[in-house]
Amino acid sequence: MGTLFRRFWRQILVTLVLLVAWLAFIQSGMAGWDFPDTLFRALYYALSLFLLGGLDIGLPVSDNTLWLIILWTCYFLAPLLTVSFVYEVIQEKFFDRLTPCLKNHTIICGLGRTGQLVYDLAKAHYPKNHKIVIIEVKQQSTNAAFVEKDPKTWWINDDFTRLPVLQKAKLHKASSLIITTNHDFANLKAVFLLSRLVDPVNCRVFCHLGDTHLHKNFSEILFRDDLIKHIEFFNAYHYATGRLYHEWVRKTHDPRQGKSMIIVGLGHFGKMLLSHILADSSLTARDELFVVSLKTSFDIDIYQYEWGKNKELKLQIHDPIRDDINDPAVWDKLHEKLEKSQNQTFVFLCRDDDIANVQVALSMKCEGPFSLKESVFYCRIYSETVKEMNDALEKRVTASQSRDIVLFPLQQELKKALQEKIFKA
DSSP, rough: OOHHHSSSHHHHHHHHHHHHHHHHHHHTTTOSOOHHHHHHHHHHHHHHHHHHTTTTTTTTOOOOOOHHHHHHHHHHHHHHHHHHHHHHHHHHIIITSOTTTOOEEHHHHHHSSSHHHHHHHHHHOOOOOOOEEOOGGGGSSSSSSHTTOOTTEEEOOOOOOHHHHHHHGGGOOOOOEEEOOOOOOHHHHHHHGGGGGGOOOTTTTEEEOSSSSHHHHHHHHHOOOOHHOOOOOEEEEHHHHHHIIIIIIHHHHHHHSSSSEEEEOOOOHHHOOOOOOHTTTTTOOOOEEEOOOOSSSHHHHHHHHHHHHHHOOOOOEOOOBSTTTTTTHHHHHHHHHHHHOOOEEEEEOSSHHHHHHHHHHHHHHHSSSSHHHTTTTEEEOOOHHHHHHHHHHHHHHHHHHHHTTTEEEEHHHHHHHEEEEEOOO
16 A cells, blocks of 8 residues: 555545545535535536636635635645646656767666666766666666766666667667666566667677576577677676685685585575585585575475486585574574584575674574584675674674674675676776
């Protein structure tokens, strides 16, 4: 209900003012007392407030003070609503139209988390007069307010998977197109529309694919077209989680010990991290993997099926724990298995909640079973306040405990990946 109100608040307010004004004119007697004539007169008067501001019916009159106040309120509100509607139409139809001479611009499809990072990098990379066109439905973007004020940024409030929308963005004159959303098939749909508009020599095209297997699985069928071969597919999360696993974990791992790895949260970050672990050929039978997630059973079953097919996989993969990591009973389940292996334990807190990740790490480090207290915790932190959070950690735990709680700066790592892939010199 709240979402509908935010989306249609102007229509709801117009309807409400119209109904209240209609009822107020009936009760005040300004529309006469002859039924049913008074109903139609009152409706005409209420509508005239929006069109003429009440110029043809005069000022409000009523013996009842309450209805008089209501009428005066409607006299002011109705014209203001009309003016705001006219302003929005003029803004959308005239001022939001892209200039006919627009060329060599950058088009960004989607302004979610990845899209916002791409936009920030584009603003820093290109000259100040470089134009950027964003295609996104405003209601779906929480970042709309931050970019609408930029005079060098043009906004198309529409669906980028439609050919007329891409034509409106003057894709045929653009220097680059960057598709950033997490909806892989929507991204691919837009890719196949490009063949009618894009010259691959003059326009670089980048497309985000969240599923790392998708491009490989469909390459023989879908990507034969010469144009599509020029499109550069990217996944910044895959790059960032690769750095976490191959560079950060290696620094703290004792090669004489096996690894017990616990992935908490199977969202986008957790899935990418899991793909790196499953692709690691150096893992042996003494290594083991746990997944703790509240994801639906279907999501986890897919991954169980995938790693069940991999005959070359040597590490031991335990049945996923479909439960809340905050539950001490889950800690006991993990401890029961961890103390038998005597491996070095790594806990990857991958959920999309910075504070929750740090709180779980602190709780397990201070109050968990022995095997978890001795673990190294990697907290996925998207916020840029990593240094401040590190400082706060040092005040809540001892120095040795603080060393075992590592904050992984996801936003910085994503920016590095996007910078290297899209904006490299």
